[in-house]
Amino acid sequence: MDLAHLAARVERETRIAISPRDIERILVALLSTEDMWRIAELARIPLLALCAGLRALAAEGWVRWDVGLVRLTDAGTELCARRGLSPVPALDCPRCGGRGIEPRPLASLTEAFHRVAADRPEAAQEFDQGYVTEDTTIARVAQMWRHGDLAGKDLLVVGDDDLVSVAAALTRLPRRVTVLDIDPRITSFIARIAREESLAIDVLSHDLRRPLPPSLARAFDTFACDPTESLDGFLLFAGRGLTALRGRGGAGYLGLTHAEASLAKWRAIQGRIVAWGAAITDLRDGFHAYVNWPYVETMRGWEHLPVRRVPGRLEPWYRSALVRVELVTEATVDLGTIDGNIFLDDEAATT
């Protein structure tokens, strides 16, 4: 049984595009760790495909799990040696968490953000929420800052359980920050913080399945969002964001995972974003780390896990790439009103 057959089997089973190389990624992750969440982090493929892949590897006698650990068998270890596979080296910079951002100039911003975010609303499954760590929000804002996308700019945040609007406004750099969210807990929390801290934030309640209010079209320099990861859902966030930009030079920040998006989906997303008039200017994989959400045991992927341990709240395994796009022509997005659930596709695992 070679890896191509295994990949084909996983693909049939999950309807997720998986290559032999993806199966190999699972093996490489297993060479580094026996912990399920760390495997998920290291393998960087859709979680459901990872689960199916582990089962397929187990059926071949290469992997087994017991006492809460997922392990290569002796035969699996031999397979890895035969293929010349070696563990993922530990090369992440301990100073900046692999993000390449020096945190010291951000100390006072970070402190202020920690203070106001202390009693934030918890992530809600209803809206496919799951927020990033506070340090990640700061790093994202720092990236916007260093790109010149904050100072003197009008910023739109599309869905904001990450509280990007608050961190961005705390820099006192943007001209205006506007938040769209459908969750009244989020909108009222941000509105209260904005009042208390005298932040220039406008908060609007909006269902993204409907087009943006006309007053927001072509009205911003920058948008930020962390889309749901179904293909249609992701494109909805990206498309609405692009139509909110004033035009060429306007930039958008998005998050994109491996856990719920195959590279085939990445490619489809990238093709569409390029067709809509933007270039991808940054794609920093693993940039965002997420706080584990409280509904992990009822999420779609849970039952697929070979080992079911609730990860610690601050034990990140779910990460996403920071993607920055910039319009190089007028945006040509043609998206009307969408009906129904935008959170689900075959690769969705944490909804």
Place this chain on the structure above:
Amino acid sequence: MDLAHLAARVERETRIAISPRDIERILVALLSTEDMWRIAELARIPLLALCAGLRALAAEGWVRWDVGLVRLTDAGTELCARRGLSPVPALDCPRCGGRGIEPRPLASLTEAFHRVAADRPEAAQEFDQGYVTEDTTIARVAQMWRHGDLAGKDLLVVGDDDLVSVAAALTRLPRRVTVLDIDPRITSFIARIAREESLAIDVLSHDLRRPLPPSLARAFDTFACDPTESLDGFLLFAGRGLTALRGRGGAGYLGLTHAEASLAKWRAIQGRIVAWGAAITDLRDGFHAYVNWPYVETMRGWEHLPVRRVPGRLEPWYRSALVRVELVTEATVDLGTIDGNIFLDDEAATT
């Protein structure tokens, strides 16, 4: 005179796609530094557009240069304040140079590479050469390593004045490393090092304007190159590389600058790479730093510089993004033999 008119003027003059946001980038760079090479580094737009932009800003009375420095005038400083512009913050991680790679595990590899690269051939204008620093080559190889694109893999290096083949082979991880280059100084240097260090490197002389020899088609897991940056030239490197990959899961590493490629060109490149069957998995801007080449005074952009100072050999201003692409379908590249000069387009500045 607003920035849109200025951008349009620069665009007409240079035939390079430039937005008002690009003009703003020049202003932001000027808020941080008065040194021409540092401005070029910070502005991150095509060098020729930068030069034209500086002249246009000077014609408006916002910029002037004398005693070797490029400066905002009082009116220019006021303009920046009015637009809410502030200097680029110094957020690069001092530990990993903003690359997010911890260098310590690479110490012995780095030492070995420095030793063998000591008498490398100098960059030749004839082939649009200009190599990266040795630390950059190590960082690029580290990125391939952490992505699993080295260990047990067949690696093709397409044009190798950066000596990626040598650094990769020194890890003893790849199964086979093959180098294609047209410059006999490069091919003979690498062949000699491979003999002396017992490295598994095959060296072939090849003009990339011709299709790859049939023996190299669909024969590799990974390719690496640092393309010339004309649109046709870049696509030639990327396309030849993709056809050399065995198929899905095969990965390619490329370098792409702002200095000689507008975002419109980035977008055109990205659209083509996606159409050929790949996804972009990493785009880490500023990842590669270049050693200044000896022909700086005869390069195309030299005469466009408002201030002409030969930069120090190890005073990096020319940087490029590391771009990693991965095939998610069979490659569908249709590139035959190309005639003539592949180095030049309107944006070329260092050829």
